[in-house]
Amino acid sequence: MTLLTFFLAVVPLAAGAQDSGDMPDRLRLGVIVAADDETRERVEPFRLALEEIADLPVDLFLMDTMADAVEAIAGGRIDYVRLSPSAYAAAYRLCDCVEPLVTAGPDDFPARFHAVLVARRGEDGSVALEDLKGTRVAVGGTQSVAGYRVPLANLAADGVNARSYFSTLVEVQDPLDGLRAVLDGRVQAALGWSTLAGEAKNGYTAGTLNEYYVSGAPGFKNLEIVWRSPPIPYSAHTLRKDLPDALKRRVRAGLMDMRREAPDAYLAIEPDLPGGFEPVVHADYRPVLITYDTAYSALLDPAAQ
Secondary structure, three states: OHHHHHHHHHHHHHHHHHHHOOOOOOEEEEEEOOOOOOHHHHOHHHHHHHHHHHOOOEEEEEEOOHHHHHHHHHOOOOOEEEEOHHHHHHHHHHOOOEEEEEEEOOOOOOOEEEEEEEEEOOOOOOOOHHHHOOOEEEEOOOOOHHHHHHHHHHHHHOOOOHHHHOOEEEEOOOHHHHHHHHHOOOOOEEEEEEOOOOOHHHOOOOEHHHHHHHHOOOOHHHEEEEEEOOOEEOOEEEEEOOOOHHHHHHHHHHHHOHHHHOHHHHHHHOOOOOOOEEEOOHHHHHHHHHHHOHHHHHHHOHHHO
């Protein structure tokens, strides 16, 4: 009994030590400056909150652009950074060394959005993707995530090559211009984005249809979504994969409670998405990850137009 008691006491301790790994001395936080000259002061509440959550000193590294942040975390110069979905996919493409912990949302609905294909309803009140074969479709610029890259790659994953299925891909100024083009007959469908949350009669909670509905422009009731991508998280709070699992769990749990327990810290890092954090995993970003798949390179290459 004495030996059994000793064994039961030691094994959990050994397993816990292995799970924790060697904790780093410090955590290196990367934040993108963009055009904000006051970034350091703005994010200080978040840095302090992260120190408390991680129980480690947190050093702040300011990055000029999202591309700089991608290279920094892929190269091991920082440990944590808030990325866009496409930037997370780019970082993962550079190295299998990053993983997402949480995403933020704009409201209390699930923190996801979709790329959508919108068409004008037919005379019988409905329209399907099959009805659009051989027609003109409005798309965004070739670097647009929801207006070009995600829908073209994910349509192809569904078996629809947009370049051969539709007669012409027509680049428009923005998604709203695409909807206007649908209604005035310049194209038969247009790409945009939507939360697909809330009420359809109002164009949902946010997205291209909601913007058109709020604008009060005519024809909204004649528009219908005929295809949608899988859901995409709004952001990716990303850590280096080689950090100890115990630290990752601690940080994720602290972030999940941040909007309630430290709202100033939360808004310091997510000022445009006040809805709070939700947990995410790598697979949640698949709709964006496949845009970097070599199988779709020719499809997404502007030279193929």
